[in-house]
Amino acid sequence: MDLKKQEDFLNNIASKLGRPRRSGVEPPKWESKPYLHLYEGKSHEELIEDFITNLGQLNTKVDRISRDQFAASLGNVIQDFEVRSTVYWDDEALDSLCLSDVLEKNQIDAFRWDPNENEEEMKQRTAHVDLGIVFADLGLAETGTVVLFNGGGRGRLVSLLPPKFLCILSEKDIVPRLTQAVQKVHERVSEGLPACINFITGPSRTGDIEMDLAFGVHGPGKVHVILLKDE
Amino acid sequence: MSAHPLIFNERVDKALADPILKKALPLTQDRLRGGRINAAEQLGNVEEWRELASQIRSHTIANLDSYLEELVTNVRKNGGHVHFAATSDDAVEIITGIAKEKNAKSVVKSKSMVSEEVHINKHLEDMGIKVVESDLGEYIIQLANETPSHLIAPAIHKTREQVREMFSKVAGRQLSDETTELTAFAREKLRQEFLQADIGISGCNFAVAESGSVVLVSNEGNARLTTTVPKVHIAMMGMERIVPTWNELDMVVSMLTRSATGQKISVYVTGINSPRQSEDSDGPEEFHLVILDNGRSNILGTAYQEALNCIRCGACLNVCPVYRHIGGHAYGGVYSGPIGAVLTPLLGGYEEWLELPYASSLCGACSEACPVKIPLHDLLIEHRKDEVEMGLTPFSEKMAFKGFGFATSHPSVYETAVKLAHSGMGFLAKDGVISKGPGMLGGWTDVRDLPQPAKQSFREWWKKEGKGRNQ
Ligand code: SF4
Numbered sequence: 001m002d003l004k005k006q007e008d009f010l011n012n013i014a015s016k017l018g019r020p021r022r023s024g025v026e027p028p029k030w031e032s033k034p035y036l037h038l039y040e041g042k043s044h045e046e047l048i049e050d051f052i053t054n055l056g057q058l059n060t061k062v063d064r065i066s067r068d069q070f071a072a073s074l075g076n077v078i079q080d081f082e083v084r085s086t087v088y089w090d091d092e093a094l095d096s097l098c099l100s101d102v103l104e105k106n107q108i109d110a111f112r113w114d115p116n117e118n119e120e121e122m123k124q125r126t127a128h129v130d131l132g133i134v135f136a137d138l139g140l141a142e143t144g145t146v147v148l149f150n151g152g153g154r155g156r157l158v159s160l161l162p163p164k165f166l167c168i169l170s171e172k173d174i175v176p177r178l179t180q181a182v183q184k185v186h187e188r189v190s191e192g193l194p195a196c197i198n199f200i201t202g203p204s205r206t207g208d209i210e211m212d213l214a215f216g217v218h219g220p221g222k223v224h225v226i227l228l229k230d231e
Numbered sequence: 232m233s234a235h236p237l238i239f240n241e242r243v244d245k246a247l248a249d250p251i252l253k254k255a256l257p258l259t260q261d262r263l264r265g266g267r268i269n270a271a272e273q274l275g276n277v278e279e280w281r282e283l284a285s286q287i288r289s290h291t292i293a294n295l296d297s298y299l300e301e302l303v304t305n306v307r308k309n310g311g312h313v314h315f316a317a318t319s320d321d322a323v324e325i326i327t328g329i330a331k332e333k334n335a336k337s338v339v340k341s342k343s344m345v346s347e348e349v350h351i352n353k354h355l356e357d358m359g360i361k362v363v364e365s366d367l368g369e370y371i372i373q374l375a376n377e378t379p380s381h382l383i384a385p386a387i388h389k390t391r392e393q394v395r396e397m398f399s400k401v402a403g404r405q406l407s408d409e410t411t412e413l414t415a416f417a418r419e420k421l422r423q424e425f426l427q428a429d430i431g432i433s434g435c436n437f438a439v440a441e442s443g444s445v446v447l448v449s450n451e452g453n454a455r456l457t458t459t460v461p462k463v464h465i466a467m468m469g470m471e472r473i474v475p476t477w478n479e480l481d482m483v484v485s486m487l488t489r490s491a492t493g494q495k496i497s498v499y500v501t502g503i504n505s506p507r508q509s510e511d512s513d514g515p516e517e518f519h520l521v522i523l524d525n526g527r528s529n530i531l532g533t534a535y536q537e538a539l540n541c542i543r544c545g546a547c548l549n550v551c552p553v554y555r556h557i558g559g560h561a562y563g564g565v566y567s568g569p570i571g572a573v574l575t576p577l578l579g580g581y582e583e584w585l586e587l588p589y590a591s592s593l594c595g596a597c598s599e600a601c602p603v604k605i606p607l608h609d610l611l612i613e614h615r616k617d618e619v620e621m622g623l624t625p626f627s628e629k630m631a632f633k634g635f636g637f638a639t640s641h642p643s644v645y646e647t648a649v650k651l652a653h654s655g656m657g658f659l660a661k662d663g664v665i666s667k668g669p670g671m672l673g674g675w676t677d678v679r680d681l682p683q684p685a686k687q688s689f690r691e692w693w694k695k696e697g698k699g700r701n702q
Pocket of ligand 1: 490540544545546547548570600602605
């Protein structure tokens with residue numbers, strides 16, 4: 001029944017297009033690459049600077065630090081954002097920064113997004129903490145975007161429900177623009193994508209009341225990025 | 232297509248008499264249009280972007296059956312459910328069916344024009360289900376019991392004071408008219424709705440065939456909440472909203488956000504690739520994709536096929552001198568502005584939407600602004616020709632033959648067109664030389680027999696001639 005509907009639907013499209021049904025079409029190789037000039041010839045250092053500048057224009061501070069400065073840097077964010085509670089990803093990259101120890105030293109009420117915990121409780125808790133902390137997979141220089149491949153201990157609510165958001169990113173994962181990011185997603189298709197991929201660029205915003213800009217209407221209204229230098 | 236209690240003339244009259252619109256429309260248009268022009272200037276080679284985006288869209292539509300088949304195969308492989316809806320009624324049946332099966336009490340929605348097309352809110356409410364729009368602009372107009380008046384800024388016709396009043400009523404206390412306070416109230420209120428909703432209904436900016444993904448573009452984050460918090464997610468997609476692979480997605484998303492608001496990218500671009508997976512403890516357990524035709528297939532293979540390339544950025548609304556005067560509601564359909572004038576008669580039939588192709592000055596600014604190069608004003612002329620051939624003309628026949636619209640002979644509209652065109656030219660100027668084919672006003676002069684604009688205002692002209700067709 002459903003399949004018949006599908007066949008009718010698709011056959012109708014083919015007939016309106018005035019040709020037999022097509023199947024398995026692949027897109028042509030597009031010759032034009034209009035985005036190239038935006039980053040060609042830029043060094044990685046310049047891309048990193050672009051990333052920082054672009055986020056700066058979106059009310060988002062980026063701290064570029066070496067790993068041994070992490071505790072101090074996080075301490076500053078905690079002060080700036082007046083953080084008392086937080087939820088963070090269950091992620092090796094965060095563990096390698098001894099995140100939970102630093103949070104404990106700062107007397108933060110912190111919990112890990114743990115897929116084995118009671119789901120409803122975690123959701124409620126996440127909805128009530130001050131800050132969500134994640135480690136991004138990629139950064140896009142042209143836009144100041146961070147890319148998150150969610151899944152398992154990398155819960156998608158962590159970057160969404162709390163009013164403030166801290167994203168940690170390694171410098172080496174900064175690429176020029178969306179072009180490189182979608183290429184990486186494209187390459188992962190055959191092994192299966194996670195349920196959700198987020199591209200996040202600065203704080204949640206709206207202009208729906210007389211075009212007056214306001215932050216944080218649904219997603220986090222304050223965002224901070226800690227960028228780890230390559231060592 | 233859509234219930235519009237007033238006839239076209241009455242809707243235009245009403246809009247022209249509205250002092251709020253008179254202030255809000257130019258403000259919104261200028262802000263959004265300025266953003267787009269800046270973004271285009273930053274690119275430097277926007278014509279190359281438009282060309283590629285247009286090729287991608289045309290290729291996809293020309294092979295729509297194949298890409299849709301690939302999409303739904305992958306959605307199913309990823310554990311999602313697929314529903315094909317040939318008509319609006321089919322879509323309603325599918326979605327109310329899911330709601331019934333899930334015994335849903337409440338639904339949250341993120342912005343979806345397709346859902347407006349099928350009036351899903353009304354049908355769900357008739358079943359006793361609470362439906363809450365979560366986009367701030369949509370929430371405002373839902374409280375006001377109205378429909379969106381702009382693709383990107385649905386509530387531009389509402390003032391801060393009106394918002395304050397409506398929100399205060401919901402809150403049960405007096406709120407100030409500060410944007411931050413009003414926004415904070417909406418966050419709190421809508422967050423409660425999200426946490427208790429049984430179903431989230433979203434639109435679909437683009438589906439990606441190669442991976443069975445639905446991609447949503449938003450600034451507020453409500454689309455993320457809608458597709459993450461409730462146990463069931465239904466995405467409603469117009470059948471043409473698809474790209475072959477993630478690589479093509481790059482181009483259309485880049486063009487969409489730059490053309491809509493001038494942002495290089497929106498705050499959130501979210502790829503939903505499947506329902507939650509075994510190791511996840513958030514995200515919906517069920518994912519349904521509803522693919523809607525509702526008249527779109529009738530456009531395939533006709534002179535109007537390119538209208539299906541539309542990525543709903545709203546750029547054509549923001550440059551249109553007619554939209555500037557009458558706003559979105561006067562068009563009467565779900566889609567307004569130049570794209571609405573092209574699309575609505577195609578989806579809803581000439582009989583009901585006879586005047587819409589005349590809601591244009593044919594100045595060509597829309598075609599010049601369109602990021603996927605839809606020749607909007609040519610398609611409007613095509614409509615007028617078709618109407619004449621069918622013996623259907625809304626205004627006097629002489630006017631129709633001359634390619635006259637209700638706007639072509641009035642200075643205020645003409646001047647707006649010229650002004651918009653001039654300020655839009657900046658980004659096309661390279662090395663001090665304006666390098667482009669037919670000028671912004673090309674479309675205007677291309678139309679044969681166009682008289683010089685008379686020394687008369689749009690309002691005056693409308694009074695005298697615009698209402699030529701007495702009902
Ligand atoms: S017709 Fe073009 S300009 Fe208008 S909304 Fe569609 S894509 Fe944007």
